Amino acid sequence: MKLKDKVAIITGSASGIGEATAIRFAADGAKVVVCDVNQAGVDRVVADLVATGAVAAGFVVDVTNKESIVAMVDAVKAQFGRIDILVNNAGITQDAQLYKMTDDQFDRVIDINLKGVYNCTKAVVDTMIEQNSGVILNASSVVGVYGNFGQTNYAATKFGVIGFVKTWAKELGKKGIRANAVCPGFVATPMVKAMPEKVLQGMEEKVPMKRLAQPSEIASVYAFLASDDASYINGAAIEVTGGLTL
Numbered sequence: 001m002k003l004k005d006k007v008a009i010i011t012g013s014a015s016g017i018g019e020a021t022a023i024r025f026a027a028d029g030a031k032v033v034v035c036d037v038n039q040a041g042v043d044r045v046v047a048d049l050v051a052t053g054a055v056a057a058g059f060v061v062d063v064t065n066k067e068s069i070v071a072m073v074d075a076v077k078a079q080f081g082r083i084d085i086l087v088n089n090a091g092i093t094q095d096a097q098l099y100k101m102t103d104d105q106f107d108r109v110i111d112i113n114l115k116g117v118y119n120c121t122k123a124v125v126d127t128m129i130e131q132n133s134g135v136i137l138n139a140s141s142v143v144g145v146y147g148n149f150g151q152t153n154y155a156a157t158k159f160g161v162i163g164f165v166k167t168w169a170k171e172l173g174k175k176g177i178r179a180n181a182v183c184p185g186f187v188a189t190p191m192v193k194a195m196p197e198k199v200l201q202g203m204e205e206k207v208p209m210k211r212l213a214q215p216s217e218i219a220s221v222y223a224f225l226a227s228d229d230a231s232y233i234n235g236a237a238i239e240v241t242g243g244l245t246l
């Protein structure tokens, strides 16, 4: 119960790593705020959490829409009185090599994966400063450390959210707020499982452990970073790759 009574907002938590993080945080005692553009997914995850006896609330939020984020933050503060943890997990891919990438593809990925992280963090940071405590965790990727073929837009955002946490660690550390990023390799989520079988096999082959990560194996790293066990980890980008990048 290392997150007992902590209030945690997890964006993009109707699916994949975000859903697994909501489940793990609830198991560790947190009051979990599930938010996503996917209404049916939000309802399903909240119902599943409540069925286990967890305290959970759901919101339909688009991280590109400041009004929907501010409305959620106000409602969370009214219901729970504080915000201890923000996991900026919502993210998409729209891949194409640079010479084929459209401006719409570029802008959409920047809006959700980079500006969305800025929007959500801006909306909670004053509350965390008032509390003199808080944890901000950003979903980066190995692509945010090494780049990747066909991912100009995605790589820019995943490098960018590491830049955010290194900056916020410097700005907010003295206010009791820690900021870190998690950089997964290949994770078996809907985003990845939609790929052709041959591509999936190729991914597994590249990993020394010869398998993809389960979403729960990324969620456990978020849970550690959100807990007081990580009380001196600030401004870090933690690679969770099964050795992929060695």
Ligand code: NAD
Binding pocket: 011, 012, 013, 014, 015, 016, 017, 018, 035, 036, 037, 038, 041, 061, 062, 063, 064, 089, 090, 091, 092, 112, 116, 139, 140, 141, 142, 183, 184, 185, 186, 187, 188, 189, 190, 191, 192
């Ligand atoms: P996923 O597609 O399973 O889940 C992403 C969730 O974000 C979805 O529920 C989706 O509805 C939500 N979302 C999309 N746009 C949104 C918006 N505008 N506002 C609010 N919610 C929105 O993806 P996943 O694989 O679980 O990925 C989660 C995060 O982890 C992403 O940031 C992704 O880039 C990162 N990541 C994933 C992998 C991987 O292998 N799956 C690897 C490295 C990093």
